[in-house]
Structure formats: structure tokens, C-alpha cells
Amino acid sequence: MDASFFTMGMWSIGAGALGAAALAVLLANTDMFLSKPRKAELEYLEDIDLKTLGKESRTFKAKELWEKNGAVIMAVRRPGCFLCRAEAADLSSLKPQLDELGVPLYAVVKEQVKAEVKDFQPYFKGEIFLDEKKKFYGPERRKMMFMGLIRLGVWYNSFRAWNGGFSGNLEGEGFILGGVFVIGPGKQGVLLEHREKEFGDKVNPFSVLEAVKKIKPQNPASGES
Secondary structure, eight states: OOHHHHHHHHHHHHHHHHHHHHHHHHHHTSSTTSOOOOOOOHHHHHTOEEEOOSSSOOEEEGGGGTTTTOEEEEEOSOTTOHHHHHHHHHHHTTHHHHHHHTOOEEEEESOOOTTHHHHHGGGOOSEEEEOTTOGGGTTTTOBOOGGGGGOHHHHHHHHHHHHTTOOOOOOSOOOBOOEEEEEOSTTOOEEEEEEOSSTTOOOOHHHHHHHHTTOOOOBTTTTBO
């Protein structure tokens, strides 16, 4: 076999492999292969069982969080993740405005690992509850696996969080994507539903405030908003 022919064949194989890798990276950075979220109906959210995280745990229906005044709720992907801590800090920066509007800020986590929730609390200025069945991450749970490592958006989000001085660890489950909800009192419904499409895909705080301002006061006489 002629050496030049063999060399040309190897170059062709190498070029083909590089082309395939480049195409894979390009496609991974589109939304083509991302799982599409299914919007959560109010009835679905109302029936979720949550647990308090104190010494005497209490189980209650999630609708208690918003039935009187509405609520902003963060479904935390992983408390030890520095990207989640950065988003929690962003949401917590809205606390003065939320307090003025009379709307509480809450978070739910899907598991309680070691001191992860306790270590997350300094970044989040609201009460945190346990969603053992991971219902706030549904109705259809979406995951991002190792594709997140080659998405430019994830690298940008990571740089932004690192630059902001946030750090974290690798404790706990972190592939099931989270989100943020703004829910009105009574039957007003879901006013904002932000679902992470990739690691570090934060909700826009301005959008949260705009949604909160749409909350209608509950009518004590009728029990409806």
C-alpha cells in the first residue's frame, strides 16, 4: 500500500472525526435536544405535599404557601451548587420589595443532605421546605446530564457566578432542573413559571417583580381573588 495513500486516509478519518465533534458541540448549544417543560397547572401545584425542616416536621399542602397573599417560590436544583446559590441571592435581593407588597419568598428542595440546606440558607432570605416527591420539578421532570459541560451558556453562567464570589460543593442530586414560580392567592393561578433550561439559567428578577405586581388582593368576604 502506498504510504501517501495511507496518510491521506488517516487525515480523512481525523478530519471526519473533528467535523463530527464540532457538529455535536454545535448541536449541544442549540435547544434542539433540550427536554421541553410542561406547564404546571394550579391544581397540580396545590396538591403537592411539603414538609417543614424543623425538629418537629409537619407535612402540609403547598397551597398554604400562597392561598392568602400569593408567593414567590424557588425550586432549588441543588443547595450546594454555586449557581443555585447565586440565583438565590438574586431572588433575595427582591425581599424588601416583596415585603412591601406583602408577598412572601419561599424555596423548596428535593432532598436534605448533611448540612446542605443550612449552608444554603445564608444565600436565601426565605423559609425552605422539603419536596420529597420532587413534584415542584414536574409535572415532567427534566434533566441535564453531561451535555451541560459543553454548553456555552453553562460556562458563561459559571463564570458570572464565580466572578460574583459564589462557591459550592458536589453534594446531592443536581441533574433534575429547577425553576421559579410566582403564584397568586386563591385561584388567581400561576403568574410566572420559569424553568431552567440549563445549569445556571436564572430567572430575571425584573420579570419576578412584574409578575408579583399582578397579584390581586384576596377578598376576605368571598375567599376569592
